[in-house]
Amino acid sequence: MSAAPLLxxxxxxxxxxxxxxxxxPIVKDFSLTLQAGDTLGIVGESGSxxxxxxxxxxxxxxxxxxxxxxxxxEGRDLMALDxxxxxxxxxxxxxxxxQEPMTALNPAMTVGDQIAEGLVRHEKLSWKAAREAAxxxxxxxxxxxxxxxAKAYPHQMSGGQRQRVGIAIAVAMRPALMIADEPTTALxxxxxxxxxxxxxxxxxxxxxxxxxxxxxxxxxxxMCARTLVLYAGRRMEEGDTRGVLTEPLNPYTRGxxxxxxxxxxxxxxxxxxxxxxxxxxxxxxxxxxxxxxxxVVAACRAGEPAWxxxxxxxxxxxxxxxxxxxx
Amino acid sequence: xxxxxLRRSASLFLTLLxxxxxxxxxxxxxxxxxxxxxxxxxxxxxxxxALRHELGLDQPMLVRYLAWIGGLATGDLGTSxxxxxxxxxxxxxxxAVTLPLALMAIGLSIAIALPLGVLSAARRxxxxxYIAGFISQLFIAVPGFWVGLLLALVFAVKLGVMPSxxxxxxxxxxxxxxxALVLPAIALALPQxxxxxxxxxxxxxxxxxxxxxxxxxxxxxxxxxALWRHAVRNALVPVVTILGLQFTFLIAGAVLVENxxxxxxxxxxxxxxxxxxxxxxxQDVVMFFAGxxxxxxxxxxxxxxxLDPRLREAGR
Amino acid sequence: MTAPASSTPLPTAxxxxxxxxxxxxxxxxxxxxxxxxxxGIALVSLVWTPLPPTKMQIALKLKAPxxxxxxxxxxxxxDVASMLMAGAWNSLSIAVSAVALGAAxxxxxxxxxAAKRGLFEAVAMRANDVIFAFPPILSAMMxxxxxxxxxxxxxxxxxxxxxxxxxxxxxxxxSQVWARDFILAxxxxxxxxxxxxxxxxxxxxxxxxxxxxxxxxxxxxxxxAGLSFLGLGMAPPAPTWGRMLADSQTYLGTAxxxxxxxxLAIALTVFGFNMLGDGLRDLLDPREKGRT
Numbered sequence: 001m002s003a004a005p006l007l008x009x010x011x012x013x014x015x016x017x018x019x020x021x022x023x024x025p026i027v028k029d030f031s032l033t034l035q036a037g038d039t040l041g042i043v044g045e046s047g048s049x050x051x052x053x054x055x056x057x058x059x060x061x062x063x064x065x066x067x068x069x070x071x072x073x074e075g076r077d078l079m080a081l082d083x084x085x086x087x088x089x090x091x092x093x094x095x096x097x098x099q100e101p102m103t104a105l106n107p108a109m110t111v112g113d114q115i116a117e118g119l120v121r122h123e124k125l126s127w128k129a130a131r132e133a134a135x136x137x138x139x140x141x142x143x144x145x146x147x148x149x150a151k152a153y154p155h156q157m158s159g160g161q162r163q164r165v166g167i168a169i170a171v172a173m174r175p176a177l178m179i180a181d182e183p184t185t186a187l188x189x190x191x192x193x194x195x196x197x198x199x200x201x202x203x204x205x206x207x208x209x210x211x212x213x214x215x216x217x218x219x220x221x222x223m224c225a226r227t228l229v230l231y232a233g234r235r236m237e238e239g240d241t242r243g244v245l246t247e248p249l250n251p252y253t254r255g256x257x258x259x260x261x262x263x264x265x266x267x268x269x270x271x272x273x274x275x276x277x278x279x280x281x282x283x284x285x286x287x288x289x290x291x292x293x294x295x296v297v298a299a300c301r302a303g304e305p306a307w308x309x310x311x312x313x314x315x316x317x318x319x320x321x322x323x324x325x326x327x
Numbered sequence: 328x329x330x331x332x333l334r335r336s337a338s339l340f341l342t343l344l345x346x347x348x349x350x351x352x353x354x355x356x357x358x359x360x361x362x363x364x365x366x367x368x369x370x371x372x373x374x375x376x377a378l379r380h381e382l383g384l385d386q387p388m389l390v391r392y393l394a395w396i397g398g399l400a401t402g403d404l405g406t407s408x409x410x411x412x413x414x415x416x417x418x419x420x421x422x423a424v425t426l427p428l429a430l431m432a433i434g435l436s437i438a439i440a441l442p443l444g445v446l447s448a449a450r451r452x453x454x455x456x457y458i459a460g461f462i463s464q465l466f467i468a469v470p471g472f473w474v475g476l477l478l479a480l481v482f483a484v485k486l487g488v489m490p491s492x493x494x495x496x497x498x499x500x501x502x503x504x505x506x507a508l509v510l511p512a513i514a515l516a517l518p519q520x521x522x523x524x525x526x527x528x529x530x531x532x533x534x535x536x537x538x539x540x541x542x543x544x545x546x547x548x549x550x551x552x553a554l555w556r557h558a559v560r561n562a563l564v565p566v567v568t569i570l571g572l573q574f575t576f577l578i579a580g581a582v583l584v585e586n587x588x589x590x591x592x593x594x595x596x597x598x599x600x601x602x603x604x605x606x607x608x609x610q611d612v613v614m615f616f617a618g619x620x621x622x623x624x625x626x627x628x629x630x631x632x633x634l635d636p637r638l639r640e641a642g643r
Numbered sequence: 644m645t646a647p648a649s650s651t652p653l654p655t656a657x658x659x660x661x662x663x664x665x666x667x668x669x670x671x672x673x674x675x676x677x678x679x680x681x682x683g684i685a686l687v688s689l690v691w692t693p694l695p696p697t698k699m700q701i702a703l704k705l706k707a708p709x710x711x712x713x714x715x716x717x718x719x720x721x722d723v724a725s726m727l728m729a730g731a732w733n734s735l736s737i738a739v740s741a742v743a744l745g746a747a748x749x750x751x752x753x754x755x756x757a758a759k760r761g762l763f764e765a766v767a768m769r770a771n772d773v774i775f776a777f778p779p780i781l782s783a784m785m786x787x788x789x790x791x792x793x794x795x796x797x798x799x800x801x802x803x804x805x806x807x808x809x810x811x812x813x814x815x816x817x818s819q820v821w822a823r824d825f826i827l828a829x830x831x832x833x834x835x836x837x838x839x840x841x842x843x844x845x846x847x848x849x850x851x852x853x854x855x856x857x858x859x860x861x862x863x864x865x866x867x868a869g870l871s872f873l874g875l876g877m878a879p880p881a882p883t884w885g886r887m888l889a890d891s892q893t894y895l896g897t898a899x900x901x902x903x904x905x906x907l908a909i910a911l912t913v914f915g916f917n918m919l920g921d922g923l924r925d926l927l928d929p930r931e932k933g934r935t
Contacts, residue, residue, distance in 0.1 A: 060544055083550055091547030098545075103538040107637055118546035153636040169546055210472075296623050353785055356764035364789060395802035468861070470868050473906035474887060476895065484896045491895075499808045546929050583869050587892070598873060601784045617776040624772075 002074035006209050007034040007057070010321070012069035014052050014061070014279075023066065024280050026052055027233040029307065030069070036176060039203065039210040041220030041241065043256065044230035047277045050213045051099075052229075057211075058096055059086040091118045095170030095208075097199075099182040101162035105154035107250070111165045112150030118172050136166040141198050160191035164198060171202050171321055178203060181213045196223060215294055217260050221245060223226070229253050232277060232288040235307060238270045239314040249316040251295045287318070332629075339625045347399065351392050354610045358383070365408060365604045378408075382607070395610075404611045408605045414611045417596060424494055425581055425592035425620045428508050432515035432577060433570070439520040441559075441566075444527025448562075449554055451532055459524065466521025472583035475514030479588070482510060492589035511588045515580045519573055526569045530562040537561070563634050571627030575620050645818050660863070671922025674857075677915030685735045688728035696721065696729035697880045705898045714904050717887070718894055723901065726882035727908055734912065738863035745805020746856055752806065753813025754844055757821055758836045768814075771807035778780045779804040779866045783875045793879045797870050801863050812855050815849040850927035857923050861916035868909045884909050 014027040026176055027049045032214055044050045055061050057071055059078055071078045073093060077210045078086065090096075098104040106114055115137055116130035125133065127288040131150065137147035141164040163183060170178060181198060186191040200223055201211045212223050220227055220241065227244045229252065237250040258271035275292040278284065282290040285302035293300065297320065305319045341509075343440040355361055363370070369461050379385055383394065398404055404414035404637075439462075447459040483491030490507050497504045534540065535558050543553040567603040582594030593612060688696075693712060701722035708715040714723035758765045777785075783792075783800035788795060819845065829839050846886065870876045871885030879886065884905040891901035 058545055060541060087544075087549040088545050089547075090545055096545040098538060098542060100538055104542045106539040106543065106559050106561065108635060109557070114542075117543075117548070121552070122547050153639045166542070169542065172546070342769065342772055342776075343767070346776055350785075351775060353789070464914060464917060465910075467917060469910045470865055470872075470906065470913075472869060472872055473902075473909065476888060476892065476902045476906065480895050480899055480902060484899075533681075574776065575778045579780040579866075579869065582778075582780050583872060586873060596782070597784055601788050601875075604788060606788060609785065613777075613781050613785055616778070616781055620776040620778075621772075 004191045005033045008072045010070040014065055015057055015066045017064045026280055030235060032211050037207050037209055039224040041224035041227045042213045042230055043217055043220050045215055045277050048230045049233035050230050051181055052303040054181045054213055058090060092122050092173045093175050094177045095175040095185045097166050097170045100186050101159050103164055104166055105162055107154055108154055110151050114171055115168050122173055137172055141168045159187055163187060163195050167199060174206055177209045179211045217256060232283055234288055235317055237316045249321040250318045251293050254288045335628060342621050343618055348394050349569040350610060350614050354606055361606050365606055367380045373561045405607045407605055407608045409605045414608055415448050418615055421591060421593045421596045423497060428512055429577055431512035433510060435512055435516035436519035440523030440527055444524040445531050445559055447528040448531035448535060463521040463524035466517045470589045471518045471580045474517055475587040476586050478510045478514055494590045500581055509588060511584045515584050522573055527566050530565040531558055532639060534558045544552060564631055567627055567630050573624040578616050668922050670918045674915050674918025674922050678919050681731055681912050685732040686840045688732045692725035692728045694722040696725040696727045696882050703794045706901050715900050717901055722734050723904055726887060727904060730884045733863055733877055733881055734867055737797055737867045740862050741801035742805055742856055742859050744802035746809045749806040749809025750813045750852060752810040754817045754840050756814040757817030758840055771810055775807045780869055783870050787875050792875045797867060797876045801866050805859055812851060813848055816851045833845055852928060854920055854924045857916055857920035860883045861913040864912050876914055
């Protein structure tokens with residue numbers, strides 16, 4: 001490793017302040033490293049804290065959230081920056097695409113201006129030049145007739161088109177890191193593939209690193225070289241995508257994989273993980289997955305398992321992982 | 328959009344018609360004989376009959392109503408019984424005081440309420456929010472005409488830097504006339520500003536929670552820019568709505584404040600018409616005020632089209 | 644997954660004791676205390692005031708506060724404190740009567756609109772818009788010119804303006820109740836519209852009406868003060884806060900306390916009712932919290 005990695009998150013904890021003054025821990029002991037141009041997928045069920053994680057990197061946590069630990073971008077601690085400093089990072093070094101294209105755009109501003117706005121502020125472009133650049137960006141996210149569409153308002157566009165506008169806003173300033181939080185969840189299946197392709201294409205061409213957050217293992221398998229599995233705010237498993245998907249070390253990952261719908265020859269019913277994600281206030285003792293885990297043993301409830309690295313570039317949080325490893 | 332405009336205009340026209348009917352009913356039909364009210368109990372039958380003829384009260388009801396609204400449409404509002412001059416001229420003269428006063432008050436209330444409400448929303452539950460909340464509650468609770476009295480007490484009586492009342496007329500020069508309107512405008516503006524601050528706060532606070540504000544922040548806009556460029560603009564519809572609804576109270580306030588400061592405006596004209604039992608002036612001024620309120624709400628309706636592009640297509 | 648914090652069930656807040664719940668609602672406590680205090684003063688004024696509020700002592704005119712009486716005397720030597728107390732009763736009684744009248748008519752109109760809909764709704768709501776175009780001061784002037792000024796005119800003028808306000812609030816709230824399942828059940832049980840309105844709709848919108856009553860009382864006090872300031876309120880010599888202010892204008896330079904005290908009384912009363920309304924809204928109608 002020659003220079004500092006693009007993004008490195010170290011021992012991040014995020015808790016929510018409760019109305020009664022207490023604190024509810026959500027994300028615990030979270031670390032990750034991302035090199036320039038890397039693609040990392042973070043997979044987890046809804047309520048696993050994955051959105052909070054992306055907002056923490058953006059420095060856009062809700063006021064009730066308290067974060068501790070370090071988030072380093074190109075060696076610089078983002079959590080030490082004030083809002084002005086962070087504003088110079090957002091958009092320019094890190095771009096973000098949000099889940100809901102219906103609500104993520106300002107209804108009272110043309111999409112062209114929403115794309116141009118960041119360029120005017122940060123690249124000191126004139127509005128005329130920035131609007132021109134916005135037309136070009138709309139073209140690159142494959143919006144037909146971009147010059148005319150730049151003058152459209154969000155409500156005049158379909159969900160898929162709006163999400164492409166969202167991508168155009170995020171890539172406008174060629175950030176080094178792109179965070180996409182469930183970018184296709186709200187879209188029709190047919191539109192999903194095209195939006196993913198645009199995103200993939202842009203990342204590859206611009207050399208952007210991608211942090212893709214999704215509940216959908218299929219999306220992550222298609223887009224990301226590395227995969228991190230999140231459960232109840234904890235890393236459960238991490239590794240190259242192929243390894244995680246073909247040789248899962250954590251019973252939770254195996255459960256997720258069994259729950260992925262695929263063509264079955266035997267017509268057997270789809271497996272599900274029993275139970276639901278527990279609320280953060282009612283996590284079980286010991287391993288957070290112990291109450292739903294099929295492989296649970298008494299030791300699982302004794303204490304929360306530590307993060308271990310059984311192989312280079314592979315991490316897991318499970319005391320039984322060593323036993324599960326094929327020899 | 329044109330169809331929408333036409334529909335709204337038709338509705339405006341119908342409302343105005345209904346209002347004129349109601350006023351006519353209350354002023355001309357309910358009292359039985361308006362002439363008797365105007366002259367009082369001691370009038371001789373001859374003078375009563377003369378006035379009845381002069382006012383056209385010997386005509387059938389419908390003819391009188393049509394004559395009145397016909398006059399409204401053409402600007403002929405009849406003749407004041409006490410002043411002996413055309414009412415339209417009287418109203419025009421008084422409007423030169425009331426209209427600038429109302430506009431100054433509206434401008435001032437926006438200038439106070441918008442920053443205060445936005446600040447309050449941006450620092451929700453912080454000390455600034457509580458202070459702004461207290462100030463707006465205070466503004467809402469104090470009667471505007473009392474504020475006028477206090478302002479006159481401090482700036483005119485004690486400090487002597489402002490006129491305590493009266494109006495020199497625009498022909499004496501712009502500044503002396505404007506100066507005479509400053510204290511009344513403040514008195515009129517504060518209660519409005521209180522209500523407006525509260526609405527601005529809740530509306531901006533709601534919009535600040537929207538996803539698109541986060542998108543704006545994610546592209547690197549600092550808090551302040553995201554607030555003003557994205558949140559405030561989208562929060563304006565309820566603010567403008569209240570501004571329109573508050574117009575009724577602005578007019579009520581103008582009647583009072585004009586009396587405090589002895590300003591020859593429309594409100595004072597209405598008050599004088601009451602004390603002098605000049606029903607002709609009364610009827611016209613009330614119609615004028617009510618029409619103004621309705622017109623204001625119509626304009627507010629129309630302004631939504633400017634503020635929210637989504638609505639523009641609705642009527643297409 | 645846009646808002647993990649809210650999608651995660653948080654631990655339910657511990658049930659608080661009623662006393663603690665009250666202490667965390669300063670609006671309700673301050674507003675309630677102020678209103679209770681003023682109501683008390685108004686009631687006491689009926690049986691006792693330091694001096695008869697209409698008693699003139701010209702020799703003792705325009706005395707400063709504490710020089711004669713708690714708040715001094717006016718231009719006719721009347722005791723300001725006594726006049727303020729009697730004025731509290733006059734103001735509150737007019738405001739309460741007007742709001743009661745306006746709320747009764749407006750609510751009746753509102754629930755009927757919600758029950759009938761269709762053409763009746765269109766006509767009633769348009770009529771509301773028309774009435775709403777008349778500020779109470781204007782209608783009081785119109786009515787005053789016709790039937791003379793006084794307590795009755797003031798009450799009718801204020802109540803008229805309250806009707807559309809209450810009609811709108813109740814029509815909206817009642818329509819929501821009508822859309823709920825238990826109404827369907829009541830209808831299929833063969834209950835008529837009137838019975839459903841009385842048995843099911845009204846109890847379910849009572850909270851919203853109560854909140855609105857508190858808020859409109861503040862507005863009614865303000866309006867009554869304005870009317871009596873213009874001489875459109877209760878006839879003299881009955882003391883009203885508004886007329887005390889009107890009288891004070893002549894003596895602004897020499898006796899400023901005459902302008903100060905009645906205004907403070909009005910502001911305090913309106914403030915009290917507004918706080919009470921806000922507090923009640925938070926307590927009874929949590930959906931509306933933070934709205935104005």
